[in-house]
Amino acid sequence: MKKMCLILTALFISFIAFSQTTHYEVSALKYASFTHDSLARTKTTDSVSIDFMIWMIKGNGKVVLMDAGHLYSVEAARDFDVIDDLRPDSTLQKLSVHTEEVTDIILSYQHLDHINSIDLFPNAKVWVQKEDYAYFTTASWQKGGENSEFNRKEVKKLIDLNTAGRINLVEGYNKEIIEGIRMFPGSRKPVLPQYVLVKTSLGNMALGSDNVWIYYNSNFVTPAPTFSTFDANGYIKAMQKMRLLVTDENGLKPGFDSALMKFPAITEGVIRLK
Secondary structure (H helix, E strand, C coil): CCHHHHHHHHHHHHHHHHCCCCCEEEEEEEEEEEEEHHHHHCCCCCEEEEEEEEEEEEEEEEEEECCCCCCCCCCHHHHHCCCCCHHHHHHHHHHHCCCCHEEEEEEECCHHHHHHHHHHHHEEEEEEEEHHHHHHHHHHHHHCCCCCCCHHHHHHHHHHHHHHCCEEEECCCCCCCCCCEEEEEEECCCCEEEEEEECCCEEEEEECCCCCCCCCHHCHHHHHCCCCCHHHHHHHHHHHHHHHHHCCCEEEEECCCCCHHHCCEECCEEEEEE
């Protein structure tokens, strides 16, 4: 009991400190879209529009991206049959941000839509969960490993970044990796896609990435309809935790729902999240 009280006290103190940090502006920059029948909102005959986005967190002298996006020229990306395709680095130009100005990239997962363009940002430190890095670069390629949605070229990119001293490995839950930005492991797919908690002027904002695909998931606290997960119970628990961390329900942002574009646009395909 005493140990539990100490843990809760430490968590409380960490969030008090978190609440006093610099506020960030968070923008979503769409670089591609597609419509998929398997992501139905209410019935199996429905479809939902999906947007691939780069998430930019700006403030405190930092330009932080959650994920780097993918290039349509990558053969595996063509399976999505995307439309409105734009190079991920080109989307930053809409906000007059150059690739070399990006200070950090938080890698939420190792699928191509998160990692493929990571080498386009030459000065960025890359934050990766230690367990994810180990699985992606080693265990997934061993007998019994799960790597069907991974790409060997991206493995090499991540290893090269590590040998260049640009990878920061994160271990554990609720880690403040940058002042005002915390990283959390989510559900197992087969490793742990990350979500990020950001301090903004409107309160805490959770960027769900693969842990919350569309608003349907968070509204009904369900892993379906979405792509398969190895850990449906973990998917639900991650969403429940996110709901407790944000200031209000509007603070939980799904990773791919085109409905995010309901917010006022800064320019075409770019919104400031509120």
